[in-house]
Amino acid sequence: xxxxxxxxxxxxxxxxxxxxxxxxxxxxxDEWENCEQQxxxxxxxxxxCSICREPLGIKEQVILSCSHIFxxxxxxxxxxxxxxxxxxxxxxRKQDYQKRCTTISSxxxxxxxxxRIQFYSSGKGDSVRRRRFxxxxxxxxxxxxxxxxxxxxxxxxxxxxxFDKSLRVSRHVFQDCFPETKxxxxxxxxxxxxxxxxKANARDDRECAICINGFSSSMEGVLLLSCSxxxxxxxLSAFEDFSIY
Numbered sequence: 001x002x003x004x005x006x007x008x009x010x011x012x013x014x015x016x017x018x019x020x021x022x023x024x025x026x027x028x029x030d031e032w033e034n035c036e037q038q039x040x041x042x043x044x045x046x047x048x049c050s051i052c053r054e055p056l057g058i059k060e061q062v063i064l065s066c067s068h069i070f071x072x073x074x075x076x077x078x079x080x081x082x083x084x085x086x087x088x089x090x091x092x093r094k095q096d097y098q099k100r101c102t103t104i105s106s107x108x109x110x111x112x113x114x115x116r117i118q119f120y121s122s123g124k125g126d127s128v129r130r131r132r133f134x135x136x137x138x139x140x141x142x143x144x145x146x147x148x149x150x151x152x153x154x155x156x157x158x159x160x161x162x163f164d165k166s167l168r169v170s171r172h173v174f175q176d177c178f179p180e181t182k183x184x185x186x187x188x189x190x191x192x193x194x195x196x197x198x199k200a201n202a203r204d205d206r207e208c209a210i211c212i213n214g215f216s217s218s219m220e221g222v223l224l225l226s227c228s229x230x231x232x233x234x235x236l237s238a239f240e241d242f243s244i245y
Contacts, residue, residue, distance in 0.1 A: 026098060
């Protein structure tokens, strides 16, 4: 085997210097979610940005592949003024990190702010404010209940009026269809009603089932239903007017 010459050694050294380190593969979606979970487990959302020392709040944020979170403007400024070509995490000094926008800190800030607003508005820690808060809640609940009951009563009244109107119209329409017989019984024309009348006559009912009083001998003021039962007209009208069904 021939020994290396100076020219060969120089060529090898130059080739080694020109070699570029292969960058690490990009993180998958699951790996980024794992980074966010690590940041949440540490409670990074509760702490300020490590560069500007101000709360993360709702400003645009970025999470690094090392799971540390910063403001987008802060990490951009940090990278711009860093005296090296390699990107280094300001906290853990991880080199050649990857970064991605995230919203976990802004979501935490909104939820925390809403809880604080509810805490103070409900009077926690202040008896006067707490009494005023519950008084307002009771007043609003009472107003809604009264309004609902008023609407319900109005609806029931309208429905009952419609029933009364329909009943009056029905009586007016069918009044002319029931000619009186010789016995005074209101009997419409038709074979079905004739069979009904014969069935009632065969049963020989002598009293009204509503008032338990007997019918007159002339059967005046008696109404026959399609089920072959007979009642006083006034009793049946009162029953229909005051029936709960």
